[in-house]
Amino acid sequence: AQTVTQSQPEMSVQEAETVTLSCTYDTSENNYYLFWYKQPPSRQMILVIRQEAYKQQNATENRFSVNFQKAAKSFSLKISDSQLGDTAMYFCALNSNYQLIWGAGTKLIIKP
């Protein structure tokens, strides 16, 4: 069975700090995609970043970057220079066999 695990239910940091959210997964497939989605209190699920498993280079989108360790099946999200607008639930997801497998989510609070 394919699984995604987020071990941090909640985190909080001061504005402008750097924060890393953890995600581990399990799959028997060789080719798959990994995603981080953000869901602010406004509730819209927003794609933050995605990583293709066959690419060794870590994906980066402005202040967001991932540390993808394929052998360890780890996919952490780093947010640099955190902003108040980054306050949200963050979900890690694995796309395999037409469906998204979701982690339980991490609630991130950015404090002013």
Next chain:
Amino acid sequence: DTEVTQTPKHLVMGMTNKKSLKCEQHMGHRAMYWYKQKAKKPPELMFVYSYEKLSINESVPSRFSPECPNSSLLNLHLHALQPEDSALYLCASSQGGGRQETQYFGPGTRLLVL
């Protein structure tokens, strides 16, 4: 443009009512999804349409009835719902329903069943 729209934003209905949720995308995507999301939980997949055909039905009760009139529109018809069906209903779309595609989500409809 990565916009998926959903109407209504909020819906309150009684257990005997019939209502519909609507979803629309103009990205030329050929796969559309319905999810149910409870508070502080990840979304749960309900239905997948690929090229206007129902391809996945996650054993959802028959009181939920999906419809895909064309490749841009997706409806979810609701009838005789239960209070436990109260949740956020999210629509998403992706390019063609392939194995590794990015799904883009709408803002959701907050449903309350009384």
